[in-house]
Amino acid sequence: MVYTAVLTLLSHWRRHPGQLLTLVAGLALATALWSGVQAINAEARASYAEAAATLGQDQLSRLSRADGRPVPLADYIALRRAGYLVSPVISGELRDGPARLRLLGIDPLTAPPQTGAPALEGEALDLAAFFTAPGLLLMTDETAAGALPPDLPPIVLRDTVPPGAAITDIGTAARLLGQADPNYLLVAADQPAGLPPLDEARDLRLQGPSTTADIGSLTDSFHLNLTAFGLLSFAVGLFIVHAAIGLAFEQRRATVRTLRALGLPLRTTLVAFGLELAGLALFSGALGLVLGYAIAAALMPGVAGTLRGLYGASIPGTLSFDPVWALSAIGMTLAGAGLAGLQALRRAAQMPILAPANPRAWAQASARSMRMQALAAGTLLAVGVGFAVVGGSLEAGFATLAALLLGAALILPATLGLILRLASRSARGALSEWIFADTRQQLPGLSLALMALLLALAANIGVSTMVGSFRETFTGWLDQRLAPELYLSIADPGEAESLLAFVRPRAEAVLPIVSTEIPLAGRPGEVFGQVDHATYRDHWPLLAAAPGAWDRVADGEALLINEQLARFAGLTLGDVLEITPDLSLPIAGVYSDYGNPTAQASVTLTRFTETFPDVPVTRFALRVPPEDAPALASALRDDYGLPPDGVVNQAQIKRFSLSVFEQTFSITGALNVLTLGVAAFALLTSLLTLATLRLPQLAPVWALGLTRARLARIEVVRSLILGALTFALALPVGLMLAWVLLAIVNVEAFGWRLPMTLFPIDWLRLFALAMLAAALAAALPALRLARLSPTTLLKVFAHER
Amino acid sequence: MDKLLQIDGLTKAFGPVEVLKGVSLTLDRGETLALTGESGSGKSTLMHLAAALDTADVGSIRLDGIEMSHLNDPARAALRRDRIGLVFQQFNLIPSLTVAQNIAFQARLSGRHEAARCAMLAARLGIGTLTRRYPEELSGGQQQRVAIARALANRPDLILADEPTGNLDEATGDAVLDLLLELVAETGAALMMVTHSTRLAARLDRRLHLSRGQVSAVPRAA
Amino acid sequence: MNVRLAAALLCLISPPVFAQGFAGLGTEAGGFAVPENPLTFDFPADHGPHPEFRIEWWYLTATLTAPDGTDYGVQWTLFRSALAPMTAEGWEAPQLWMGHAGLTTPEAHFSAERLARGGIGQAGVTPDPFAAWIDDWAMVARDPVSGDALDALALTARGMEFAYALSLTANGPLIFHGDAGYSVKSAEGQASAYYSQPFYTVTGTITLPEGDVPVTGSAWLDREWSSQPLSEAQEGWDWVSLQFDDGARLMGFSLREADGGRYTSATWIEADGTTQAYPDGALRMTPLAEAQVAGRSVPVEWRVELPDRGLDVTTTPLNPQSWMDVTVSYWEGPIRIAGTHPGRGYLEMTGYE
């Protein structure tokens, strides 16, 4: 019986293949965007976890020096000779122009088992070759295929090595990096009986195991962003599905009525509907998975680039297939389809066998639910404002966003209804009066699609305003901050004297740049040593400064910190920051430092060298008249003999910084366009649904003296009006969104706050795009209306529906 | 002077089914004509052709001397709008407009709206107090009165009514028909009306019977 | 003695590589020196490392007794394995070191392992004053040193659950195996340099999970180096050092060949240190009983016969589960001897992985 019922229901699709396509496309699109974003997130998370597990960092403690410098080899040996099970790691980066490779030199002889040193697992490795010069480098094939520095030892492929890195014997790493002292020591989880605790043994800093690493929390915001977009797309996709299922149900009302009149129990009818829906959802979900995988694979390189550029997190640019991901995506599709079909099922359940078709009753019920919806919207908006006011965390920021967007979407139908009512009052002429009245009546059927459009438009406005503001601030800041015309770097600190002798007579000023990595207020950080020069005084944008800040810094009595450090550590002017036990200074100023995830502090060069006497000066900034810069650069290369990448001009750095920036937001842009496309599709399917339902309302108007072509044009105009009104409402919502992103989410996620800039030209473009979407969505139904044979319209008069 | 409506040799087929096989008839100004016939005999089809809602396969329809088959779509729409009033079995009011807006709709479309006439018609039809309501808030009889008011508001030359009382009970139907005939007589429009009821048909000037695609005059019963 | 272990050290952990390295050891000396007969020893220098040879060890076993009469056994071994016949300073020195420590009680057996590379000071051996160490494990000369550099030693090692600190005093001379230290290991002529100090008396403390236990007893130190000591056909070996109650001692080993044959060798040591070496076939070692140890069957009781000396004894282990759970695992533990010559000793069996 169920079988017959399902077959009867399915026969509908044979006669309406377009509708079937819509339903399948809607579900597939929803699944695709959601699962695509999830795939990207999962891949990135997995690689963070893998990175965190590299050398067992997630299980093993580490010993390192408080000042961040390498641990002297003698200290390591002393620890071993005292009986402690610690294992040395020499890590560093090999660079050659754009090519770079992170080396992890390990000692397989002492490495604790949790290190999982890949050198000693799996297929046979020529261990003699691994241990003796030239050594072996273990890396993934992706890393091996990328740009690598020249003159590397032979490469052995291992897919457990983190991207962009090579694992090698500590001896090989020591030789390649020119460093004998380990950067840190891995501490075995179990130590032999009878030894005093390790942290009392030496004045080294013992760091506990880092679970899913700091990089995870740094990039959380990015992934939250993606997830939010994914959910948005999924919601928009569900709107489509809802519309398609609603239509399919409306059209099969008569069939269902007949089936039930012929004795099919209600329960069986519902089961049949459910089975049909589940089957369609499974099929579409599978299709969506394929699509989602394709989307993710296409976006993955961009995401990898972004994460590398913005957060320094290495993830592979390729995607691996995860069955759990596939299952969860299909589950989400089933749940979504169930949700979308619930209303249709409920209506089927409640429909009396002999009820006449009455779409107007549905519309009335919708009017009631519209009021409820407006009420819910008001509550949500209030909650959103509440979250914004309380604020204080990334979660609160996103909760504000969610409440705001959802509230705005829910209140849309009521607002549009109000506007249309006002408009119809002032309408002159029977036709315009009818257009407004009729549009208002269509609202319930279109509201889901319009809500989707509103979400897409608002997200678009919000994100583009955020990105635009960011870009403007960032470029302005780069122009300011990157004042020196040339930047030099040397490989051998011993070369500094001769280089200085060469450039001093040729440049207006030579500013040494020296820094060392060191935790600041408990976070990864960097300390800079600077000379006192107008370049800094004039060009460093200080967000907050104590009186005479630069003088006090120059006198070595104070330091400057970046905005990120100030925000996360809650530091303000006058607070004392401890860099090392020997170096604690009050804060005289806070500078903006966009695009950098780590904490920074800046002291005078004298202070720096006192505290870190062993950190060599290998980088210099040169001030020369801008027109002389190219000549000096080539002189440095040709006459002095600096390698090509030893001289970088300002423009190059700017270009690089901006390209990192653009890449960061290219994925956002891509998702934006996709979401808008899906929203337009939702509008199209809704209009198609309505087109069939609305024939009885159009037929009399046609009979009373309007051509079909005119009616079709009216349909397009109506869609445009709705699109325009939706855009008008989306604009303030989008701007609020941008504000939340800039003032709350950015501060929490990146640690910097940006001024908001408005881009009306962008809005115009988006408005045009929205109009295009609305027109395109209305085009097909309108065209069909214009081509409709009079016979179809006449049937309205001739037959009982 | 020409007849108001002159139909000659009208043939219309739906696929293999020839519904009308050379129907001819005429209607004078101010004349009322009843069209009877079995269900499915093609009465509605004939009405739709006369209303310029559909096109014939063969034959001619002339309204006031204008040959409909020569008109393009916009001209046919204009003809419907300006010259014809329609009353359907299912009323076919515009659900999104109020009663007053429905009555005035066609007249306003053709630019001949007279508020006073609309008010008068509403009053005469007994729906003067209902003008702010929406169609679905009215009974069937009330809805059909609105449809009649709409058809007349435009001062059409020809009113085509397809079973206007078919959805109404007998008493209501009689009352509505009384009003329709009264108002048609007052405005001097011609009326062609489909009905099943011989009793009602008898109240019109002439009666034609449609059978097997042909019309034949039915003499007035004694 | 423990040739396979040293071979494994070279190849470290990966079994396929082990096979490859083993084959290499069996066939070619590959640029390394090989022991030549006759050998001339130069002490104390020869107590130190011989980097031009591929493998070398300092191997000490001790049979101990607590005041309450409980027997214990202790093992301390430092292996050296060269990737190239040279030394160097720094991370890239081609010398690898491996330490094994074992402690056997009648109820339990503890083992520990340490690995290190040469060139950075984490492990090594110096001849004079003598010191051999890896991490905090050490076998060093107790000052003042008189006589041989190995005559007075302090020995320490520590595992996760155990530790020991012993003081060793030699009361006899060094003895040399085979032909004045030239010890042949197969019919094809593979050989090693091999000498021992079998006359240590021991006092000290062992640390068990339950606490410290004072012990006394005797110990035996083996020194051996070589570059290609095994024949390709040899699968493993069974080795004993026996200290008879009458003061004489016996070193004997039996190399198992793939075809079921055995290559045996023995050194009889009188209480005064005079030795007699026995060629292949003079010593007979016959397994008597097997035990399930770490999931495999191992012959833990033996009949040892040396008819030339009227020797016919059976050995029983202090603890049949004396399994060294290290990178390349093997059986090593104290034994009791009954029969014509009662006494105590140590048994090592390799190649049962």
Ligand SMILES: Nc1ncnc2c1ncn2[C@@H]1O[C@H](COP(=O)(O)OP(=O)(O)O)[C@@H](O)[C@H]1O
């Ligand atoms: N659009 C159409 N397509 C096919 N057949 C039609 C169509 N409209 C009417 N018919 C057929 O034409 C015949 C006349 O219909 P109709 O004019 O509605 O009859 P009446 O109004 O007299 O009951 C019927 O047999 C009907 O099935």
Ligand SMILES: [Mg+2]
């Ligand atoms: Mg009909």
